[in-house]
Amino acid sequence: MRILVVEDDEGTAEFIAAGLAARGHEPTVASDGREGYERASADRFDVIVLDRMLPKLDGLGVVALMRRDAVSTPVLFLTNLSGIDDRVDGLEAGGDDYLVKPFAFEELVARLTALARRPTLGASETxxxxxxxxxxxxxxxxxxxxxxxxxxxxxxxxxxxxxxxxxxxxxxxxxxxxxxxxxxxxxxxxxxxxxxxxxxxxxxxxxxxxxxxxxxxxxxxxxxxxx
CATH class of the missing domain: 1.10.10.10 (Winged helix-like DNA-binding domain superfamily/Winged helix DNA-binding domain)
Known part of the structure; x- marks a missing residue:
């Protein structure tokens, strides 16, 4: 899978990217929300890992702009924000799944795989x-x-x-x-x-x-x- 990782913490981004690459996936890292939005809009990814708290443009803003531009790539929010309201905000903004840090890497991979298998927004599969x-x-x-x-x-x-x-x-x-x-x-x-x-x-x-x-x-x- 081609996976975009939008994460401003360098250590976390490197950990996720290295783990995904070791499993045969193709990760691309963006270090702030603006870069994440631009990459998501300009290139084709199977799924996106998106932090909520990002410089320049927060995660909610990134996914809202993506959906406005009809970018239907599935998005998994990966964040420290664990409240019910935080989860609802993320899903209502256009996210598809929500995983709270700290997380088990195998669970992250399983969720990304499940998201990538879903039909995209607007798909005709019923x-x-x-x-x-x-x-x-x-x-x-x-x-x-x-x-x-x-x-x-x-x-x-x-x-x-x-x-x-x-x-x-x-x-x-x-x-x-x-x-x-x-x-x-x-x-x-x-x-x-x-x-x-x-x-x-x-x-x-x-x-x-x-x-x-x-x-x-x-x-x-x-x-x-x-x-």
Whole structure:
């Protein structure tokens, strides 16, 4: 992936860029908001990592100008600002995801990969497919092997997130933030309970698609027919 990292802290920028490069990605670093906006507008990136507190132009201003100019590249805010209002401000300005510092690098990579797999703003894709599992985002319907699956709204949202990240690990924290919009761990088994219910509906009568990665999280993975 071609990834633009807009970060004014030199040490953090170098750490992220080096880690991404080591994983085969192509990072480009911008050290202030104005440079970040100009690079995002002039070049094509798969995803952007954007700090909130930047010199010359803050992160909210960067993404607002990008969306005004119809630059639809997915943006992940990476910031020290951890309040609910901060997250809402970032998403309402046009951001797509929000990760608070300090962060686990593997989670950053997983989130960037998931963002890069999403259809861009204005894209015509309305159908998600994983093996014989199909989700129609317009009709809000799910089928597996042609058979309809009745899901509650939260189950639908959970399955959509898993399908968009097909083949990639999603952590419990990611699910709490993206599906339940929690910025804290409620210390309940809410994720585990919903995964169990969803697995009972989606995997009933067919090979298991929703996998538990012990000690790490979950993954939706289509079994290899040759395995």
């Amino acid at each position: 159908l998600l497919v994983a093996g014989d599992l199909e989700m129609d985002l317009v009709a809000r319907s799910v089928r597996r092997g042609g058979e309809a699956i009745d899901l509650q709204p939260r189950e639908f949202r959970l399955l959509e997130f898993l399908m968009r990240a097909e083949g990639r690990l999603v952590t419990r924290k990611m699910l709490l933030e993206q599906v339940w919009e929690y910025q804290f761990d409620p210390r309940t088994n809410i994720v585990e309970t919903h995964i169990s219910r969803l697995r009972g509906k989606v995997d009933c009568g067919g090979p298991s698609l929703i996998q538990t990665v012990r000690g790490a999280g979950y993954m939706l993975r289509v079994p290899n027919p040759a395995a």
